[in-house]
C-alpha cells in the first residue's frame with residue numbers, strides 16, 4: 001500500500017516539473033494545493049474509495065482520478081508525460097538543496113545545463129554567480145553539493161553492496177562448480193559504505209574462469225585496468241568498481257587474508273618479525289585460522305580486521321564473542337501510524353510476535369516534529385490506552401507461557417537548547433524515551449555537543465537516538481565531540497543507540513569499542529516505520545560486531561523481564577532524585 005507521504009511527494013514533483021516546463025501557474029497550483037490538503041487529511045489515503053476521496057477538501061474530479069492512478073500504479077499519466085520530456089540530469093539537478101523549480105528552469109532553458117557535470121563546470125567558471133537571483137553564496141552551495149553527490153555516485157551502502165555481492169557470487173559459483181570462492185574487501189569487513197566489490201577465486205583453470213567473468217551481464221570489464229590474475233571492471237548501472245582476484249586453489253587462503261584485512265591490520269599483526277604480509281607471501285595456508293596461529297594470535301573475525309584494537313586483543317587472547325542477529329530479544333525505537341509510520345500499532349506488535357520477539361518499544365515522534373505528525377498530549381493518552389488494551393489481549397494468546405509486551409515510548413525531539421519536547425509530567429508517563437535531534441542540523445561542534453549533553457543529563461532520557469543525524473551518501477552528520485558524549489552517557493546511565501537503518505548506522509562503528517570500554521550499553525534499534533523495517537536490525541548488528549559489540553553489551557539482547565526491571569528502576573531513581 002502506498003503511503004500518504006509518497007502520494008504527496010509525487011504530486012509535489014508534478015507541480016515542480018510543471019513549473020520547470022513553464023506551464024500555467026494556475027494549473028500548477030492545483031497540484032500544490034492537493035498535496036497540501038492531503039497532508040492535512042488524517043488517515044491512510046490509499047484505503048479510500050473514489051467517493052471518499054472526492055469528499056476531501058479541494059480535490060476535484062480529475063485530481064481524484066490521478067490519485068487513484070497513483071494508488072494503483074505508483075504513478076499517473078500527467079507525471080509520466082512530464083518525466084518523459086525531462087532529461088534525467090535535470091532531475092538530478094532538482095535534488096540539489098536550495099534550488100527551487102524557478103532556478104532549475106533558468107539553468108536548463110537559459111543556460112542549457114542538463115547534467116550535474118555541466119552545472120559543476122558552470123559553477124567553477126563563475127557563470128552561476130552572475131545570474132540574476134543566484135549570487136556567489138548560491139554558487140558555492142551548489143558546487144559543494146555537486147562535489148558531494150559526484151564523489152559518492154558510484155559508492156554503495158553496505159546493505160546494497162552485500163546484496164549485489166551475493167548476486168554476483170551466485171552467478172560465479174553456478175558457472176564454475178570446481179572453485180573456491182569468497183567475497184572479500186570492504187563488504188567482508190562490513191564497511192558502512194563500499195567503494196569496490198571484491199572477490200577472491202581459487203581455481204586450477206584460471207584462464208577459463210577469467211573468461212567466464214567477461215560474460216556476466218551486470219559487469220563491464222576494464223581490460224586496461226586488469227591483469228592476468230586480477231579481473232577489474234565496474235557495475236554496469238552504477239559504475240561501482242568490481243575486482244576478482246584469481247589464484248591457484250592452494251593459494252586461496254593467502255589471497256583471502258590479503259584482500260580482506262585493511263593494510264594496518266595486515267602490517268600490524270606481528271609476531272617474531274613476521275606479519276600477515278610476510279606469512280601470506282611465503283607459506284601455502286590451509287585456512288585463515290592457520291595464519292593467525294602462526295602469529296600466535298586468536299582468529300580475528302573479518303569485520304574486525306581494521307588494525308585498531310583487535311590486534312592487541314587477539315594477542316592477549318581476549319577477543320570477545322561478537323553479538324549475533326539471533327541474540328536479539330526485542331526491538332525498541334519504532335514508529336506506528338500514530339506519527340509517520342506505515343503500519344498500525346497492532347500490526348507492528350503482531351509482526352514482532354511473529355518474529356519471536358519478546359517486546360516492542362514504540363516511540364513515535366514528539367510534538368515538535370509536525371512534519372512527521374508528532375504526537376500531542378491527547379494522542380499520547382490515546383496511544384497509551386491502546387497499548388494497555390493490546391498488552392491485555394496479545395500476550396495471553398501466546399502458547400507455552402510466552403511473554404510479550406509493548407513498551408510505551410516516544411522519540412522526543414531534542415530542541416535547540418537541549419531540552420526535551422514535553423513537560424516532566426508527560427515525559428514521566430512513558431516507559432522509555434529515545435532522545436533525538438531532527439532539526440537545525442547545522443550547529444557547530446561546540447553547540448551541537450552542548451545540545452546533546454543537555455539532553456543526556458535530562459533524567460528522562462533513556463536512549464540517545466541516531467547521535468550525529470547523518471544520512472550516508474546523502475548528508476554528513478552534525479559534528480559532535482564523541483568522547484564527551486560517550487562519557488556523559490556513561491555518567492548518566494544513558495544507552496546509546498546504533499540506529500540500524502542502512503542510511504544511518506549511527507553510532508558509527510568507529511566509536512562502538514570506545515563506548516563499550518566506557519561501560520556503555522548499546523541498543524540496536526531499527527527505527528522501523530513499517531513492519532518490514534524490523535529486519536534492518538541485521539545491519540545494526542553488523543555495525544556493532546565491527547566495533548566489537550557483544551551480546552552482553554547489547555541492550556535489546558536482554559529479556560523482557562530484564563528490560564522491564566531496567567525501565568522501572570530508572571523511573572524510581574528519577575522519583576527519588578526529585
Ligand SMILES: [Zn+2]
Nearest residue numbers: 411436465466
Ligand atoms: Zn529519528
Ligand SMILES: [Zn+2]
Nearest residue numbers: 333335411527
Ligand atoms: Zn525514529
